[in-house]
Amino acid sequence: MTADLLGRPLRDLRLSVTDRCNLRCSYCMPGEAYTWLPRPDLLTFEELSRLVDAFTLVGVDEVRLTGGEPLLRRDLARLVRLLAEKPAVREVAITTNGVLLAEQQADLRAAGLSRFTVSLDTLRPERFLAITRRDDLARVLGGIRSVAGTPGLKLDAVVVRGENDDELVDLLAFAREVGAELRFIEYMDVGGARRWSMDRVVSRAEMLARVTAALGPLEPLPGRGSAPAARFRLPDGASFGVVASTTQPFCRACDRSRVTADGVWLLCLYATRGVDLRGPLRAGDSVEALAARLRVGWQARDDRGAELRLGLPDRGARPLASAGDLDADPHLEMHTRGG
Numbered sequence: 001m002t003a004d005l006l007g008r009p010l011r012d013l014r015l016s017v018t019d020r021c022n023l024r025c026s027y028c029m030p031g032e033a034y035t036w037l038p039r040p041d042l043l044t045f046e047e048l049s050r051l052v053d054a055f056t057l058v059g060v061d062e063v064r065l066t067g068g069e070p071l072l073r074r075d076l077a078r079l080v081r082l083l084a085e086k087p088a089v090r091e092v093a094i095t096t097n098g099v100l101l102a103e104q105q106a107d108l109r110a111a112g113l114s115r116f117t118v119s120l121d122t123l124r125p126e127r128f129l130a131i132t133r134r135d136d137l138a139r140v141l142g143g144i145r146s147v148a149g150t151p152g153l154k155l156d157a158v159v160v161r162g163e164n165d166d167e168l169v170d171l172l173a174f175a176r177e178v179g180a181e182l183r184f185i186e187y188m189d190v191g192g193a194r195r196w197s198m199d200r201v202v203s204r205a206e207m208l209a210r211v212t213a214a215l216g217p218l219e220p221l222p223g224r225g226s227a228p229a230a231r232f233r234l235p236d237g238a239s240f241g242v243v244a245s246t247t248q249p250f251c252r253a254c255d256r257s258r259v260t261a262d263g264v265w266l267l268c269l270y271a272t273r274g275v276d277l278r279g280p281l282r283a284g285d286s287v288e289a290l291a292a293r294l295r296v297g298w299q300a301r302d303d304r305g306a307e308l309r310l311g312l313p314d315r316g317a318r319p320l321a322s323a324g325d326l327d328a329d330p331h332l333e334m335h336t337r338g339g
Contacts, residue, residue, distance in 0.1 A: 001059050002058040002059050002294075002295050002298050002299065003298075003299070004298050004299060004300070004301035004302065004303075005299070005300065005301060005302040006252060006301075006302060006304075008226075008252075008253065008254060008255055008301075009059050009255050010055070010058055010059045010060060010255060010257060010294075010298045011059055011060055011061055011062060011226070011255040011256070012060065012062045012064070012226070012255050012256035012257075013052070013055050013060045013062065013063050013064070013256070013257060013258075013259065014064050014066050014256060014257070014258040014259070014338045015048060015051075015052070015063055015064065015065055015066065015258075015259050015338075016065075016066045016067055016068065016070075016258065016259065016260050016261045016336070016337065016338040017048070017065055017066070017067060017068075017070045017073040017076065017079065017261055018042065018067050018068040018069070018070065018072050018073045018261050019036060019037045019067065019068045019260070019261050019262075019330070019333075019335055019336040020036060020067070020068045020069065020072050020335075021067060021068045021069040021072070021097070021335050022069055022072060022097070022099055022100070022134065022136075023069070023097050023099065023132040023133070023134050023136065024132060024133035024134065025097075025119075025121075025131055025132050025133075025158075026131055026132075026133070026195060027131075027158055027160060027187060027188075027195075027196070028334045028335055029333070029334070029335050035330040036330070037260075037261060037262045037330060037336065038262075041262040041263075041278065042261045042262055043261065043262065043263050043278060043281070045075075045078055045079040045082060046082075047263070047278075047281055047282075048079060048082075049079070049082045049083065049086075050281065050287055050290070051259060051263070051277060051281065051290065052083055052086065052089065053086070053287045054287045054288075054290035054291040054293075054294055055291075055294060056086065056088035056089060057287065057288070057291035057294075058291050058294045058295050058298060060088075060089075061088060061089060061090040061091070062089075062090060062091045062093070063083055063089055063091070063092050063093070064092075064093045064094065064095060064117075065079070065080070065092070065093070065094045065095070066094075066095050066258075066338030067095075067096075067261075067335065067338065068261070068335050068336070068338075069096065069097050069099070069100075070094055070095070070096060071094075071096050071099070071100040071101065071104055072100070076104070076108065077104070077107040077108050077110070077111040078111070080092055080094075080108055080111040080112055080113050081111040081112055083112075084111060084112025084113070084114075085112070091114040091115070092112060092113055092114050093113070093114050093115045093116070093117065093152075094108065094113060094115075094116055094117065095117045095118075095119070095156070095338075096116065096117070096118055096119070096143075097118070097119045097132075097140065098118040098119065098120070098139070098140040098141075098143035098144055099134075099136050099139050099140055099143065100139075100143070101116070101118065101140075101143025101144070101146060101147065102139070102142050102143045102145075102146040105143070105146050105147050109150075114151075114152065115150065115151060115152030115153065115154075116147050116150060116152075116153055116154070117153075117154040117155070117156055118140070118143065118144050118147075118153075118154070118155055118156070118180075119155075119156045119157075119158075120140060120141075120144065120155045120156070120157055120171065120174075121157050121158055121159075121160075121163075121164050122137075122157075122163075122164045122167055122171075123137075123141075123167060123170055123171065123174055124137075124167070125137045125138075127163070127164060128140075130163075131163060131164070144178055144180070145178060148177075148178040148179050148180070149178070149179035150179075153178070153179060153180040153181070154180055154181050154182070154183055155171070155174075155175050155178075155180045155181070155182045155183070156182075156183050156185055157171050157182060157183070157184055157185065158185045158186075158187060159184050159185065159186065159187065159202045159207065160187045160200055160201075160202070161187075161199065161200045161201065161202050162200065165202045165210075168184065168207060168210055168211055168214075169210075169211065169214045169215065171184075172211070172215070172234070172238070172240060175238075175240070176236075176238050181231075181239055181240060181241065182240045182241070183229045183240065183241040183242065183243055184204075184207050184240070184241070184242045184243070185242075185243040185245075186201055186202065186203065186204065186242075186243065186244050186245060186246040186247060187200055187201045187202070187246065188245050188246055188269075188306075189246070189309065190269055190270060190334055201246050201247065203244070203246070203247040203248075204230070204242045204244035204247060204248055205247070207242055208232065208242070211232075211234075211240075215234055215235060215236075216234070216235040217235065218232040218233065218234065219232060219233040220232055221233055221239060224253075225253065226250075226253045226254065226255040226256075227241075228243045228245070228250060228254075229241030229242060229243045230242055230244065230248075245269075245306045246306070246310070247310070249304070249306035249307040249309075249310055250306075251303070251304040251305065251306055251307040252304070252307075254268075254303075257298075258337055258338050259277065260274070260331060260336055260337055260338070261336075262278055263276065263277040263278030263279075263281060264276060264277070264278075264331055265277050265294070265297065266331075266337055267297065267298070267301050267303050268301075268303035268304075268305040269305060269306075269337070270303070270305020270306060270308075270309060271303060271305065272332065274331060275293070275297055277290065277293070280293065
């Protein structure tokens with residue numbers, strides 16, 4: 001096991017396959033002007049597969065495909081198959097906005113995809129349009145229903161005060177209907193969250209109070225481990241989670257890192273700099289040499305991004321990066337680094 005300076009192992013890899021997205025969610029992406037990664041810089045499936053081989057040598061056994069919107073990457077099922085066939089990879093999962101899910105889910109499952117996580121912030125068409133700047137809610141709901149009841153299905157809802165925080169109970173009901181576990185996510189001041197402010201954050205404590213008032217007492221579920229969500233059981237037996245990175249960070253248990261679609265390794269979601277892996281990969285480094293780079297990088301890791309942000313005296317005044325910073329370096333954008 002490769003451990004960092006705080007004793008955290010490296011087990012979970014978030015692998016971005018594209019920075020492009022077919023939605024324009026206000027908490028994730030800027031307006032309509034983007035600096036996309038140059039296409040020649042994007043790693044091929046074979047390059048991504050070699051990187052995963054290197055990561056498995058230092059302890060990774062879970063790979064989650066992210067974006068942007070990963071289903072925009074052509075023939076994604078081929079990459080899923082390459083990864084799922086690796087004996088060291090216990091699970092290949094995906095996080096998607098669901099727009100293209102109905103058309104692709106059968107091929108992905110046949111290729112060996114383990115489970116789906118789908119973003120769903122609202123059940124109201126007019127709100128979906130306001131949040132995503134696209135009129136695709138029906139396609140998203142159809143995509144979710146196409147994988148209803150599949151093992152480990154999760155729905156993610158970013159809760160923003162004044163936008164969708166009155167839909168907690170409705171979203172829980174929909175998750176129960178499709179056999180999914182819902183995870184509420186506190187609004188985070190990362191990447192493209194240019195409109196973030198602390199007063200728009202609905203805390204975990206407030207979410208739990210609202211759900212309790214509407215549905216009855218909640219039972220905290222044990223066994224969280226390194227998972228980002230604290231989980232709770234409702235009186236009817238259904239469960240849900242809350243990812244409270246903003247008000248109750250879980251940095252001390254974090255075992256995940258991220259690779260952007262052009263091969264930048266980010267050791268923390270809040271990292272402002274990353275490690276170039278594309279250069280040595282394309283220069284011919286062996287899998288073992290790449291693994292050595294990863295081992296050195298992880299062993300020096302002491303990142304506690306969300307925890308340190310929480311302690312800043314001006315935390316509520318600004319997001320992680322300014323608009324100028326984001327314009328200058330697209331790797332700071334959430335849609336580039338993956339969620």
